[in-house]
Amino acid sequence: MPRITTNDSVGLHYYDEGDGQPVLLVSGYGAPADDWALQWAPLRSAGYRVISLDRRWHGQSDRPSWGQRMSRHGKDIDDLITALDLRGVVAVGQSMGANTIWAYTSLFGTARLAGIATIDQSPKMINSPDWPHGFYGLTDDNLGTFFTTPEAFATGHGRPWPDPAELDTAIKAAGGRGAESLITPDTYPLLLDHSRQDWRDVVARADVPVLITAGADSQFWPAEHAAATAALNSKATFTLFEDAGHTAHVDQPDAVNERLLSFVGSIRAGG
Template structure:
């Protein structure tokens, strides 16, 4: 793993493999950069340089008590691109990693962004009369304390048992258990709460780059319709629905890789 230091003195780790056009991978809540290994393998074989970031509090990165906000995570991504000297990249985020990408674009713009891939992340977590595509059961009335004990079960999607095979395949490829982090610490709870209150729809609509919205048809967290609606409201939006749960990149890596590589070729990258 390589490291760099953010502008608030936090040491973050990242993977750097391959050569060619840059694709940056940002994993979701609790997940380390190594959970992208199946995508990393496919992208490197296809001629890309892959940079995979461990966000603060995740993987091998430092876990400070401060900075548990999506705004800070977006700034960390900006610091990362600057530290490694990336001028142009496709940014690919899974779950909260996708929200990190939108946070970066909200404050920094798209001058260094060739395209965006979102893997199963609704742009608005809270459901209301105009947006029924958020986290199951999350509303303005329930948001306070909703994630106080971590991510609640929703009764949707594949069971925990059904998810064991993809995890086993991941462990076999990595030859180790991926270093997942607990949601029980105050910073992680604060991060979940801040994430739940965000609305990235306007940022996505305003983004002047190609966007691929990948969604798991059987996501445990939200309806896959979020991807269809979001892409429809963008100038350069595309959709790929995968027969998987939330962690589509691990559940169905071949299908996700095909969708991503097709998207990259389609935008001439």
């Protein structure tokens, strides 16, 4: 089982299969690396090295009592990229995984990246007059208590969530360990830190191609966040996935895989 040890002594599990340009997949809050199983075979078959990370407190990685902040998770990405000596990486993140990539970029730049793709994650989760594309109902006034109960995720918006049993079967059929979610009070500090960040300035300064995608029927925020985010950077484009929610990569895996392959292929062709 491949693992690295971070500079603060945490063991991180990852999957690493295929050859070619590296594509790094980073899962969202509570989700394991196996959440990307429906993307693995298409990316490998197209000639890419596919690396999927279990972030600390996620999947098969260690669960320490420290490091529950986005900056530390960004450093963990750096530790992985450095340990594997990856270059020309296309980093793909879904949900919190996307903002983990922005945290990495904020700290370490894009020297080892060839591109960045995000799946249904607003770069700013708090709604404000200049950004109405945040998490439904989240404001500066209720930030401190908003995510203290699971009910916060039941927004009443968007499409129904995938059936857990069907998703588990699909992930196992694609070679993963199955669907899993690890959302506990132990990780609420991470969720709070995630929710208070604003990555728009990092998006705006990215000097590699950027793809921002959204589920047209996201349960968490208006799909307009994708166009608004892409508008921050001339190197960015956006895509909406119809009949898809926050987990577009499992709601519509064929459409997501096609778009990711097109994006990564355009980077390879261009460089």
